[in-house]
Amino acid sequence: MSKNSELQTPNSKLQTDWEPKIVAFLCNWCSYAGADLAGISRIQYPPNVRIIRIPCSGRVHPLFIMRSLQNGADGVLVSGCHPGDCHYISGNYIARRRFAILKNLLEYVGIEPERVQFSWVSASEGEKFAKVVEDVVEQVKALGPAKRLVKRKADPH
Amino acid sequence: MKKIRIGVYVCHCGLNIAGVVDVAAVRDYAKTLPGVVVARDNRYACSEVGQRAIAQDIKRHKLERVVVASCTPRLHESTFQRVLGENGLNPYLIEMANIRDQCSWVHYDQPEKATQKAKDLVRAAVARARLLRPLEVNTSPVNKSAMVIGAGIAGISAALYLGKAGIKTYLVEKGPSIGGHMAMLDKTFPTLDCSLCILSPLMVDVAQNENIKLLTCTEMTDVTGFAGNFKVKLRKKPRYVDEDKCVACGLCAEKCPTKVPDEFNRGLTMRKAIYIPFAQAIPSKYLIDPERCLYFTKERCKVCQRVCEAGALNFDQKEEEVEIDIGVIIITTGFDVYDPSENREYGYGRYPNVLTQLDFERMLSADGPTHGKLKRLSDGKPIKRLAFIQCVGSRNLGNAKYCSRVCCMITTKQAVMVKEKNSEVEVYVYYIDMRTAGKEFEEFYQRARSSGVVFVRGRPGEIVEHLQTHNLRIIAEDADSGCLFENEVDMVILAVGLKPAKDVQDLTKKLRLSRSADGFLLEAHPKLRPAETTMDGVYLAGCAQFPKDIPDTVAQAGNAAAVAAGLLSRDVIEIVPLNAVVNADNCIGCGLCESLCPYGAIRLEKTAQGPKAGVTETLCKGCGVCAASCPERAIAIQHYADEQIIAQIQALLGVR
Numbered sequence: 084m085s086k087n088s089e090l091q092t093p094n095s096k097l098q099t100d101w102e103p104k105i106v107a108f109l110c111n112w113c114s115y116a117g118a119d120l121a122g123i124s125r126i127q128y129p130p131n132v133r134i135i136r137i138p139c140s141g142r143v144h145p146l147f148i149m150r151s152l153q154n155g156a157d158g159v160l161v162s163g164c165h166p167g168d169c170h171y172i173s174g175n176y177i178a179r180r181r182f183a184i185l186k187n188l189l190e191y192v193g194i195e196p197e198r199v200q201f202s203w204v205s206a207s208e209g210e211k212f213a214k215v216v217e218d219v220v221e222q223v224k225a226l227g228p229a230k231r232l233v234k235r236k237a238d239p240h
Numbered sequence: 241m242k243k244i245r246i247g248v249y250v251c252h253c254g255l256n257i258a259g260v261v262d263v264a265a266v267r268d269y270a271k272t273l274p275g276v277v278v279a280r281d282n283r284y285a286c287s288e289v290g291q292r293a294i295a296q297d298i299k300r301h302k303l304e305r306v307v308v309a310s311c312t313p314r315l316h317e318s319t320f321q322r323v324l325g326e327n328g329l330n331p332y333l334i335e336m337a338n339i340r341d342q343c344s345w346v347h348y349d350q351p352e353k354a355t356q357k358a359k360d361l362v363r364a365a366v367a368r369a370r371l372l373r374p375l376e377v378n379t380s381p382v383n384k385s386a387m388v389i390g391a392g393i394a395g396i397s398a399a400l401y402l403g404k405a406g407i408k409t410y411l412v413e414k415g416p417s418i419g420g421h422m423a424m425l426d427k428t429f430p431t432l433d434c435s436l437c438i439l440s441p442l443m444v445d446v447a448q449n450e451n452i453k454l455l456t457c458t459e460m461t462d463v464t465g466f467a468g469n470f471k472v473k474l475r476k477k478p479r480y481v482d483e484d485k486c487v488a489c490g491l492c493a494e495k496c497p498t499k500v501p502d503e504f505n506r507g508l509t510m511r512k513a514i515y516i517p518f519a520q521a522i523p524s525k526y527l528i529d530p531e532r533c534l535y536f537t538k539e540r541c542k543v544c545q546r547v548c549e550a551g552a553l554n555f556d557q558k559e560e561e562v563e564i565d566i567g568v569i570i571i572t573t574g575f576d577v578y579d580p581s582e583n584r585e586y587g588y589g590r591y592p593n594v595l596t597q598l599d600f601e602r603m604l605s606a607d608g609p610t611h612g613k614l615k616r617l618s619d620g621k622p623i624k625r626l627a628f629i630q631c632v633g634s635r636n637l638g639n640a641k642y643c644s645r646v647c648c649m650i651t652t653k654q655a656v657m658v659k660e661k662n663s664e665v666e667v668y669v670y671y672i673d674m675r676t677a678g679k680e681f682e683e684f685y686q687r688a689r690s691s692g693v694v695f696v697r698g699r700p701g702e703i704v705e706h707l708q709t710h711n712l713r714i715i716a717e718d719a720d721s722g723c724l725f726e727n728e729v730d731m732v733i734l735a736v737g738l739k740p741a742k743d744v745q746d747l748t749k750k751l752r753l754s755r756s757a758d759g760f761l762l763e764a765h766p767k768l769r770p771a772e773t774t775m776d777g778v779y780l781a782g783c784a785q786f787p788k789d790i791p792d793t794v795a796q797a798g799n800a801a802a803v804a805a806g807l808l809s810r811d812v813i814e815i816v817p818l819n820a821v822v823n824a825d826n827c828i829g830c831g832l833c834e835s836l837c838p839y840g841a842i843r844l845e846k847t848a849q850g851p852k853a854g855v856t857e858t859l860c861k862g863c864g865v866c867a868a869s870c871p872e873r874a875i876a877i878q879h880y881a882d883e884q885i886i887a888q889i890q891a892l893l894g895v896r
Contacts, residue, residue: 104892104893106892115312116314119338119341121341122340122342122346125345125346126346127347128346130343130346130353130354130357133360133364133892134342134361135885135892138880139863139864139865141863141865142867142877144868146873146886147885150886150890151889151893154890155893156889156893167754167756168756169754169838170754170774170863171861172754172838172839173865174838174863174864177869178868181868181869213346
């Protein structure tokens with residue numbers, strides 16, 4: 084764990100118990116189906132990710148990512164079809180361009196780039212989906228809880 | 241605001257969910273969520289009993305929304321939508337929480353965390369359900385005719401299936417004759433049927449079928465509309481010969497002074513500037529090649545006009561624009577063969593005795609450059625030693641990773657045919673693997689082996705031509721013996737791969753289709769919808785989708801025709817209402833949405849209040865790119881509106 088995140092989580096009890104909350108936006112045609120395949124294949128991955136199904140990665144408004152961070156998400160994952168495979172022809176390319184800009188902005192306001200991640204997972208890549216989740220969870224864990232932009236403390240359900 | 245009444249159903253899925261997730265705890269938790277008036281658990285929510293429980297509650301508890309926490313919506317959303325529809329609720333008022341594929345199956349060693357996650361997902365589903373809106377399904381009338389683009393064996397088969405079913409079908413072919421690559425084959429594997437003998441009766445059927453309108457020398461220039469209602473613009477190039485008058489006597493070609501390499505014989509023979517593509521061509525009408533004709537290039541000659549007794553020549557013919565209205569499109573544009581000279585492979589194009597399989601197919605044909613005789617093109621010497629090299633332009637990390645599927649069998653066929661013509665000829669096949677999966681393919685391959693064809697496991701690095709004799713020296717490692725194998729042959733045949741036809745790119749753009757990584761057209765589902773594209777009302781068959789042999793092509797053409805006929809049998813087409821909706825008050829007419837829409841479904845329209853974005857509902861697929869890009873958030877995607885998604889985000893993160 085980095086020095087920085089230790090500073091962010093002074094409470095040592097919190098530090099050991101803390102599990103990141105990650106919101107994932109998955110396109111219906113590729114990545115959501117890939118997540119289903121991970122389930123069908125019983126591939127185990129960390130339970131930190133909460134999935135929202137959207138028609139296309141191109142549907143993800145930057146606002147959705149901002150709202151996730153504001154409401155207490157420690158990380159956000161957006162995943163779409165592989166380049167060239169978009170069900171809607173080019174939605175994933177548009178998403179990729181949009182997030183390149185958004186990530187610059189987030190970095191500028193002090194959000195670590197690892198908190199917001201983008202990936203391509205096809206309907207046939209259950210294993211890859213599990214791997215992506217593992218990687219994202221691991222990277223966000225290393226950063227510690229998100230502090231910036233958070234509007235209010237999340238309900239500790 | 242009136243509280244929306246919500247019912248929540250938590251499914252055990254036998255032990256699939258209940259074995260890990262504490263279903264009772266999730267059910268009890270659901271009862272505490274705002275608006276939830278009833279929460280139950282079911283052994284199997286999708287079963288008849290489970291469906292009945294939901295149906296009864298809709299009536300008894302006057303439910304306005306339903307949440308089912310079970311498997312993936314990709315499996316059973318339509319099942320539960322039907323339950324709602326049958327019980328007086330709009331089908332779009334259901335939301336599913338995927339607690340099987342996303343909880344019990346992927347966190348089975350952490351039951352507590354899986355249960356907590358299931359509660360979070362149910363909470364989010366309830367939050368979203370509250371904001372769901374009823375959607376009305378629209379309908380549009382169906383134009384009951386079809387267009388097939390490309391008239392090889394795939395297009396011919398599809399058009400005949402449709403025509404015989406009484407469907408008006410336009411068969412559009414850019415070349416002067418139908419028949420495609422199959423017409424160029426001498427024989428077909430593994431039966432050694434004469435290719436034209438089985439193809440040409442079908443070509444005649446096409447010409448004679450009263451429901452099929454054949455349009456040759458014709459290309460699609462534009463297409464608008466949607467499934468059931470396409471408007472297509474076609475450009476028909478002039479033949480300069482009146483199709484109604486030409487009797488195909490051939491006098492014109494006999495007298496024509498200009499010789500041109502003959503495409504049908506792969507440039508290995510010459511034809512005239514006025515010509516018929518091949519003897520069995522349909523339509524059986526001559527045409528002028530204006531790029532080579534003396535009249536069109538130098539304004540003289542016109543000998544064809546003088547000798548034509550039917551008076552069929554018409555040098556003033558112009559390009560015609562044709563517009564047709566159709567309901568479905570079937571794409572059967574086939575393939576191009578790989579050209580090894582692109583990468584200077586094996587001296588193709590430089591060494592006269594290195595040919596491709598398709599070139600050699602023409603040599604084996606009685607109509608070909610050697611009239612089916614086994615002699616070299618360079619010097620007419622009889623062929624005594626012949627080598628095939630497999631996987632040229634296939635299974636290659638550089639230009640095509642995929643296996644072209646037919647080349648092994650074409651080589652086997654040509655090797656057998658050579659042995660049948662002259663068993664003394666020594667035939668060598670250099671291969672990586674011989675792929676002979678297909679009905680009676682393996683038996684056919686064994687027949688080649690037992691007829692004396694030598695199969696060498698190893699791909700030659702290069703071949704060298706002897707300057708005087710034009711013989712070809714091949715060195716390859718024989719992987720079976722581990723020895724270097726040096727060989728000198730009279731002729732080398734390259735088993736070239738099949739690649740996506742050049743025009744596919746243009747077609748993809750016009751019809752907004754997807755292609756797979758290899759460049760072939762992408763089917764809607766690799767297993768269950770192999771003859772459909774991602775565009776409704778557009779189907780595909782044959783090598784436009786992926787390399788395949790003739791039986792597979794014909795089968796897929798039948799599949800495409802059946803799906804197309806299914807759509808055409810309906811009077812109206814239902815339009816799923818998951819489209820974009822513009823709030824004109826907020827729209828500032830910037831046009832960003834128009835520039836990004838992958839379907840051309842959103843366009844700026846002039847209004848009294850200035851330009852405003854307008855959605856063509858029938859074109860819109862509901863991807864949401866416009867909504868996510870609109871600086872004024874003036875566009876909503878039905879069923880995936882901003883507020884619905886944001887409610888889900890907040891609920892997932894614990895905001896009730």
